[in-house]
Amino acid sequence: xxxxxxxxxxxxxxxxxYARALTRNGDIADDLVQDxxxxxxxxxxxxxxxxVRSWLYTILTNLNRNRLRSLARRPVLSPxxxxxxxxxxxxxxxxxxxxxxxxxxVEDQRNALLLVALEGLSYREVAxxxxxxxxxxxxxxxxxxxxxxxYLDGERPALRRVx
Amino acid sequence: xxTRDSPVxxxxxxxxxxxxxxxxxxxxxxxxxxxxxxEAALVAAWRAQAESIxxxxxxxxxxxxxxxxxxxxxxxYGDTSRRSWIAIAAAAAMIAxxxxxxxxxxxxxxxxxxxxxxxxxxxxxxxxHELYVVEVRHPVEVPGNExxxxxxxxxxxxxxxQRVPDLDGIGLKLVGGRLLPGPSGAAAFYxxxxxxxxxxxxYCSKLTAAETALRFEAGERFSAFTWVEDSIGYxxxxxxxxxxxxxxxxxxxxxxxxxxxxQT
Numbered sequence: 001x002x003x004x005x006x007x008x009x010x011x012x013x014x015x016x017x018y019a020r021a022l023t024r025n026g027d028i029a030d031d032l033v034q035d036x037x038x039x040x041x042x043x044x045x046x047x048x049x050x051x052v053r054s055w056l057y058t059i060l061t062n063l064n065r066n067r068l069r070s071l072a073r074r075p076v077l078s079p080x081x082x083x084x085x086x087x088x089x090x091x092x093x094x095x096x097x098x099x100x101x102x103x104x105x106v107e108d109q110r111n112a113l114l115l116v117a118l119e120g121l122s123y124r125e126v127a128x129x130x131x132x133x134x135x136x137x138x139x140x141x142x143x144x145x146x147x148x149x150x151y152l153d154g155e156r157p158a159l160r161r162v163x
Numbered sequence: 164x165x166t167r168d169s170p171v172x173x174x175x176x177x178x179x180x181x182x183x184x185x186x187x188x189x190x191x192x193x194x195x196x197x198x199x200x201x202e203a204a205l206v207a208a209w210r211a212q213a214e215s216i217x218x219x220x221x222x223x224x225x226x227x228x229x230x231x232x233x234x235x236x237x238x239x240y241g242d243t244s245r246r247s248w249i250a251i252a253a254a255a256a257m258i259a260x261x262x263x264x265x266x267x268x269x270x271x272x273x274x275x276x277x278x279x280x281x282x283x284x285x286x287x288x289x290x291x292h293e294l295y296v297v298e299v300r301h302p303v304e305v306p307g308n309e310x311x312x313x314x315x316x317x318x319x320x321x322x323x324x325q326r327v328p329d330l331d332g333i334g335l336k337l338v339g340g341r342l343l344p345g346p347s348g349a350a351a352f353y354x355x356x357x358x359x360x361x362x363x364x365x366y367c368s369k370l371t372a373a374e375t376a377l378r379f380e381a382g383e384r385f386s387a388f389t390w391v392e393d394s395i396g397y398x399x400x401x402x403x404x405x406x407x408x409x410x411x412x413x414x415x416x417x418x419x420x421x422x423x424x425x426q427t
Contacts, residue, residue: 009234016232017223021216030229035299037237039360046336046358058359066360069384070297098215116181117213118220123183131361131407138174145177145209152212 007052008040014053014119015060021114022064024099032067036060051128057119058129061111068107101151109144112137171195176202180209281372281396283346285380285389288366288398291343291352292385296362302354303339313340317351321369323395328365328418330355333410335363345369355411363401363411370396377412379405388412392419 002010015036019029036059040047047055102110108130115121115129127134171192178184179192196203231240295302305313310327318325320342327337335355343350345368353365372391380387386408387400397419399412 005234012228012232012234013224013226016226016228017220020223021220030232033232034237034240037232037234038241041234041238043358055359062360066297069293095215095219098212098219101212102216114216117216123178123181131402131404138177141177141181142173145212148212149205149208 004044004047004052008037008056011053011056012037015056018057018114018119019060019064021102021118022060022110024103028067032060032063035063039063051125054121054125054128057115057121057125058131061129064111065107097152098148101148104151105144105147109140109147112140113144113148116141171199171202176206177209180206180213281370281375281378281389281391284350284366284368284370284396285387285398287343287345287350287368288352288364288389289382289385289387289400291366292364292387292400295341295352295354296364296385302362304341306339307337309339310337317342320349321351321367322348323369325351325367326419327353328415330363330411330414333414334358335411338362347371361402361407363399363408365415366398366400368396370394372396377409377416379409381405390416 012033015033016029019032019036020026023029023032036056039059040056102114105113112126112130115126116123121129123134123137126137130137130140175184175188175192179189179196184192196206230236305316307313314325314327317340327340330337334357336357338354338356340351340353343352343366347369350366350368355363355365370391371394374393375389375391377388377390380389382403384403385400386403386405387398388408388411389396389398391397397415399408399415401408401411
């Protein structure tokens with residue numbers, strides 16, 4: 001059976017992926033993962049069985065929420081979005097579209113969608129991470145998907161198909 | 164969209180996309196979708212979204228993990244707050260110091276203090292919650308493992324007996340406490356933390372207001388439960404969800420209530 005540390009270690013690449021999608025910035029993402037790992041190792045004694053992976057996602061999600069709150073208090077101008085107008089076609093543009101669409105979501109909805117679609121967590125696991133009933137997870141997912149669809153439909157009309 | 168009478172709900176369509184349906188139902192939904200092109204298009208759009216997300220971020224797992232994130236290294240590096248949040252910590256400490264000094268001076272000269280309301284201390288408590296809850300390195304002045312010392316110190320500074328609730332039973336560890344300026348003298352501020360890093364705080368201060376039962380104050384980023392008992396106002400703040408906060412507030416309320424009951 002894998003030890004606690006081995007399970008944590010095995011989850012690091014996935015945590016980096018989730019953090020990258022949450023923050024859209026490699027350095028900030030790795031800072032979040034680092035803080036998550038430090039907290040996990042410090043609180044190892046508080047962990048009594050259960051799913052290590054869900055627990056790590058929970059810590060990272062909470063730390064990111066704290067980070068967003070501390071940012072909200074400071075008037076920081078986001079450098080992202082400066083180039084929004086200059087759009088190009090091709091797969092690169094498609095990837096930037098989804099990035100921007102994700103950025104328009106409310107935090108809890110973005111977390112839920114990324115945990116399901118990118119990290120492959122079950123609804124039950126996401127409910128555990130977010131500390132809400134499964135029904136709430138499902139309504140967050142539904143709203144996230146509707147919002148992204150509306151964004152992509154509205155922002156990128158059929159023009160893209162004309163190459 | 165999906166009408167009320169249709170046999171397949173929108174929830175089921177999401178569950179279908181995410182592989183959460185049992186096998187027999189999955190087939191039924193697939194068959195239903197073949198006859199409902201609008202919903203089939205919706206499902207296809209949701210799948211395309213997920214594919215775009217994976218195409219954008221999926222490759223991160225194949226990147227080499229940087230040294231500072233290796234388990235045998237990470238404790239040596241410590242948490243990043245030392246780099247990015249130290250300026251905020253310093254500023255917060257400075258403001259608390261200056262406001263504390265000013266409040267002490269004002270209280271010194273004021274013979275007829277204006278009446279204080281629960282609303283005033285709720286605002287103060289939420290402000291303190293927001294300020295300190297993001298602190299990784301210096302969330303408190305006295306750490307939770309010095310509970311006896313902290314209780315004695317804050318009892319002396321507030322002028323009424325402090326009891327620090329024990330929330331271990333609901334998975335919350337005492338991080339510690341600090342002294343804050345309150346509307347009529349000093350206030351005590353205690354912080355608790357769950358294993359996953361969720362933080363709750365208890366703020367208590369003398370208050371010239373009538374006793375109240377527990378009240379819920381819903382906020383967007385934080386919520387609070389407040390009450391007044393024996394001329395002391397209490398504010399328990401935490402993440403916005405009501406259920407967990409209510410559990411925490413009730414546990415605190417019961418412990419403080421029992422403690423005062425014993426004394427009288």
